[in-house]
Amino acid sequence: MTTQTQFDVVIIGSGAGGGASAWALANKGVKVLVLEAGPHYDPEQDYRLHSPEWELQGFPDKLDKTRRYSFARLQTLDRKYDHLRSWNHISGRAVPGRVRRPGQYSHVQGVGGTTLHFTGEAHRLHPDSMNMKSRFGVGADWPVDYQTLEPYYQQVEEFVGVAGPANQTARVRVNPFPQPVHSLSYASQQLARAGQSIGMRWEPNSLAVLSQAKDTRPGCNYCGQCQRGCPRRDKGSVDVTFLPAAVKSGHCTIRARCQVNRLVADDKKHVTAVEFLNEQGVAETVTGKIVMVACGAIETPRLLLNSRSGTIPDGIGNESRQVGRHFMETLAWSSAGLHAENLGSHRGLPADGICWDFNAPDAIPGGVIGGMRLSTFTLENDFAGPVNYATRVVKGWGVEHKRQMKQQLGHVIAIGAIGESLPHKDSYISLDRRQRDALGRPLAQIHSFLDDMAVQRLAFMAQKSRATLKAMGVKSLIEETSTYDIFHSTHVFGTCRMGLDPTQSVVNDHCQHHHWKNLYIVDASVFPSTGGGEAPSLTIEALALRTAEHIHAQLTS
Amino acid sequence: MPFTRRTVLKLALFFGAIAGGVTLTRFFNPQRRQVGQTVDKVTAFVDTLLPAFEGTPSASDIGIPAIIMKKYRRNQRFKSMLLRAEPWLDTTAQQRFAENFVDLNEAQRNDIVQLASQAPMRSLPYQLFSQLREESFRFYYSHPEVLTHLESRAPQPQGFLNHSQPPI
Ligand SMILES: Cc1cc2nc3c(=O)[nH]c(=O)nc-3n(C[C@H](O)[C@H](O)[C@H](O)COP(=O)(O)OP(=O)(O)OC[C@H]3O[C@@H](n4cnc5c(N)ncnc54)[C@H](O)[C@@H]3O)c2cc1C
Ligand code: SF4
Numbered sequence: 001m002t003t004q005t006q007f008d009v010v011i012i013g014s015g016a017g018g019g020a021s022a023w024a025l026a027n028k029g030v031k032v033l034v035l036e037a038g039p040h041y042d043p044e045q046d047y048r049l050h051s052p053e054w055e056l057q058g059f060p061d062k063l064d065k066t067r068r069y070s071f072a073r074l075q076t077l078d079r080k081y082d083h084l085r086s087w088n089h090i091s092g093r094a095v096p097g098r099v100r101r102p103g104q105y106s107h108v109q110g111v112g113g114t115t116l117h118f119t120g121e122a123h124r125l126h127p128d129s130m131n132m133k134s135r136f137g138v139g140a141d142w143p144v145d146y147q148t149l150e151p152y153y154q155q156v157e158e159f160v161g162v163a164g165p166a167n168q169t170a171r172v173r174v175n176p177f178p179q180p181v182h183s184l185s186y187a188s189q190q191l192a193r194a195g196q197s198i199g200m201r202w203e204p205n206s207l208a209v210l211s212q213a214k215d216t217r218p219g220c221n222y223c224g225q226c227q228r229g230c231p232r233r234d235k236g237s238v239d240v241t242f243l244p245a246a247v248k249s250g251h252c253t254i255r256a257r258c259q260v261n262r263l264v265a266d267d268k269k270h271v272t273a274v275e276f277l278n279e280q281g282v283a284e285t286v287t288g289k290i291v292m293v294a295c296g297a298i299e300t301p302r303l304l305l306n307s308r309s310g311t312i313p314d315g316i317g318n319e320s321r322q323v324g325r326h327f328m329e330t331l332a333w334s335s336a337g338l339h340a341e342n343l344g345s346h347r348g349l350p351a352d353g354i355c356w357d358f359n360a361p362d363a364i365p366g367g368v369i370g371g372m373r374l375s376t377f378t379l380e381n382d383f384a385g386p387v388n389y390a391t392r393v394v395k396g397w398g399v400e401h402k403r404q405m406k407q408q409l410g411h412v413i414a415i416g417a418i419g420e421s422l423p424h425k426d427s428y429i430s431l432d433r434r435q436r437d438a439l440g441r442p443l444a445q446i447h448s449f450l451d452d453m454a455v456q457r458l459a460f461m462a463q464k465s466r467a468t469l470k471a472m473g474v475k476s477l478i479e480e481t482s483t484y485d486i487f488h489s490t491h492v493f494g495t496c497r498m499g500l501d502p503t504q505s506v507v508n509d510h511c512q513h514h515h516w517k518n519l520y521i522v523d524a525s526v527f528p529s530t531g532g533g534e535a536p537s538l539t540i541e542a543l544a545l546r547t548a549e550h551i552h553a554q555l556t557s
Numbered sequence: 558m559p560f561t562r563r564t565v566l567k568l569a570l571f572f573g574a575i576a577g578g579v580t581l582t583r584f585f586n587p588q589r590r591q592v593g594q595t596v597d598k599v600t601a602f603v604d605t606l607l608p609a610f611e612g613t614p615s616a617s618d619i620g621i622p623a624i625i626m627k628k629y630r631r632n633q634r635f636k637s638m639l640l641r642a643e644p645w646l647d648t649t650a651q652q653r654f655a656e657n658f659v660d661l662n663e664a665q666r667n668d669i670v671q672l673a674s675q676a677p678m679r680s681l682p683y684q685l686f687s688q689l690r691e692e693s694f695r696f697y698y699s700h701p702e703v704l705t706h707l708e709s710r711a712p713q714p715q716g717f718l719n720h721s722q723p724p725i
Contacts, residue, residue, distance in 0.1 A: 049711060049712045049713035050711055050713045050714055051711060052699055052700065052701045052704055052711055053699045054699075054711050054712060054713075055698075055699055056695060056696075056699050091687070092678060096678070183720075183721045184721060185720040185721055186720065186721055186722055186723050186724070189721065220716070221713075221714075221715070221716025221717070221718055222716050222717045222718060222720040223712035223713050223715075223716040223717060224712060224717065224720075225712045225713075231713055232713075342724050343723075343724070344717075344720070344723065344724030346717075347717035347719070347720035347724075348717065348720035348721070349720075384712075385698075385709060385712075386698035386699070386703070386704065386707055386709050387694065387695050387698045387699055389698075390694040390695075390697070390698045391690075391691055391694050391695065397605070397606040397607070397670065397674075397690060398605065398606065398607075398608060398667060398670075399608060399610050401606075401607075402607070402608075402610050402611075402613060405698075405707065406707060409707060409709065410724055
């Protein structure tokens with residue numbers, strides 16, 4: 001095993017949290033090493049949106065990520081919620097049985113992390129959702145407030161190039177969005193109008209997608225395929241924003257295909273080294289004055305829990321036994337139907353329109369705590385081209401199927417909703433006692449439970465989605481997807497909670513471990529609450545910039 | 558199936574794909590013949606799902622059977638499903654029309670496909686129908702010739718700069 005020269009900071013993971021931290025530190029002259037398990041992606045080569053076969057593949061994963069986590073048995077489905085199950089009018093119910101199906105923790109291993117695959121929604125948290133414990137008696141409060149985060153939000157928005165409307169519901173801004181708002185697609189305009197006709201306010205979404213050229217990146221050309229990876233680099237994923245700038249500073253080294261297996265510690269609660277398998281599969285150790293973990297809210301607790309030893313039997317940083325607890329997932333719903341008019345709904349930005357009316361934690365009527373938001377979802381749900389129409393939309397086969405294909409292309413319209421996920425004692429990440437990865441390390445095991453309050457929130461999301469499509473004149477629905485009967489998470493949170501009380505949280509308000517002073521966590525693991533459906537990357541990045549400032553001050557003091 | 562020139566060509570194409578260029582004479586051994594029969598049925602089935610129509614190609618015109626048989630060789634689960642389900646086609650065709658599936662006319666084949674599509678979801682006939690439908694539609698609707706007929710194109714490099722206007 002070789003040991004590398006010391007870096008000021010070793011960052012594990014190069015996604016939203018790791019990438020933003022790397023830039024913020026390297027830009028200040030701090031010597032940074034980023035270790036990333038996944039490979040580099042080349043937008044022009046890897047994202048095949050020019051090929052006629054573009055629709056056959058989703059995001060082009062290069063590593064098998066399924067061998068990193070497993071599921072504990074999920075809950076039994078209640079008949080009274082059968083109206084919330086996933087179905088398609090051709091293939092029927094997605095889950096024929098009565099047990100919730102383990103689907104996916106959807107993420108990417110690569111330089112840039114899951115932002116390579118993300119849609120680019122760039123949301124500030126609703127300020128009220130940061131005080132869930134003190135205001136509503138559930139979950140936990142954030143130890144920082146919206147005002148404290150505001151300048152960091154602004155900094156990220158300017159650096160990445162976020163486009164958004166002049167006034168965004170409930171978010172007080174000091175400065176306007178740095179990029180002009182994107183116009184809604186024709187299909188989204190019709191959906192927004194329908195929403196307005198039943199009393200909902202729809203507005204253009206704020207997106208980390210350029211509406212105008214910025215530096216060497218061009219403006220978006222509205223191809224609608226952000227989740228397959230943007231070949232033009234106008235989507236503000238970390239690989240085309242923070243990471244190249246970090247490297248350009250001359251103070252940041254990125255090593256791809258380097259899988260960190262363990263943190264090494266002394267008995268004074270100090271992380272002394274990071275052990276990893278390098279690009280050639282050879283074991284290496286590296287040291288840093290500070291170690292930042294940014295592996296995402298499932299892999300981060302896994303790494304800490306797997307870093308156990310004789311003197312640290314529960315894993316590094318787990319003396320309060322909070323690591324892995326308070327896991328919060330993605331509570332999501334979508335409804336899709338056929339519109340009589342050809343909307344050309346394969347065009348435009350996915351999630352270009354949004355309704356924030358029910359986003360505040362107390363906005364859903366009937367005593368449901370926790371908010372939700374609705375957005376345009378046709379392209380997020382991949383109703384984007386002939387393959388999806390042929391297999392999911394147009395029934396039958398033969399001559400009539402061919403005729404209908406020609407008639408129905410462009411007619412699908414879908415709406416989606418994401419809601420608050422609150423901590424529950426039965427939702428957590430542990431180490432799998434039986435299953436291990438190729439290197440012999442226990443997998444992360446996902447435990448998830450949706451309680452009645454979560455299901456009621458989901459029911460409200462379904463009701464509003466269906467009502468909006470009905471107001472648009474959609475007569476028949478063709479597909480609905482729900483996380484009630486399938487666990488499927490794109491946003492994960494909470495497993496190394498941030499807080500002021502060391503017995504109830506893992507890190508402090510600067511994302512520094514309460515006891516392990518050279519250990520920081522900078523991903524959505526630290527979120528005490530999820531917000532009412534806000535996309536998390538902007539907040540992860542804003543927190544990372546604030547943490548980097550703190551670390552820089554520590555290193556220079 | 559009448560052994561037309563076109564069928565021979567399709568089989569030659571298929572064997573080129575599976576055996577890296579073996580000659581057609583090797584087809585005349587029992588194992589090959591069995592695979593050949595599977596190809597015939599798959600071809601007839603996917604051509605029923607995707608017939609030539611108003612200038613659009615049929616599934617076999619653009620090589621879909623060869624793609625499906627490639628999956629057959631590579632994916633054990635798919636192969637096992639196909640081998641177990643395929644006799645149902647002839648049995649049912651014989652019961653209803655006193656002929657094998659590949660010898661039926663288009664209307665009769667449609668009848669058999671209809672039966673498969675209405676079978677219980679976990680049954681072999683339904684699995685055969687839904688998996689062949691899924692596979693053939695995926696490859697058919699990503700073929701350049703078909704996209705041209707549908708006036709559909711890849712999202713890049715043009716994108717959709719007219720996205721906020723009604724479609725033309
Ligand atoms: C389809 C989809 C759409 C989304 N859309 C949006 C959106 O519109 N807006 C938004 O804000 N968010 C969106 N998200 C979520 C967003 O991408 C994530 O929340 C965000 O990327 C999380 O950042 P992170 O830094 O915590 O983790 P990630 O971005 O997942 O990065 C973690 C990185 O750490 C690496 N890693 C893990 N373990 C190790 C290890 N042991 N050693 C070395 N490296 C390791 C991983 O390979 C990965 O690259 C979406 C997600 C998906 C899947
Ligand atoms: S819609 Fe815009 S941001 Fe998304 S992939 Fe296409 S060009 Fe890139």
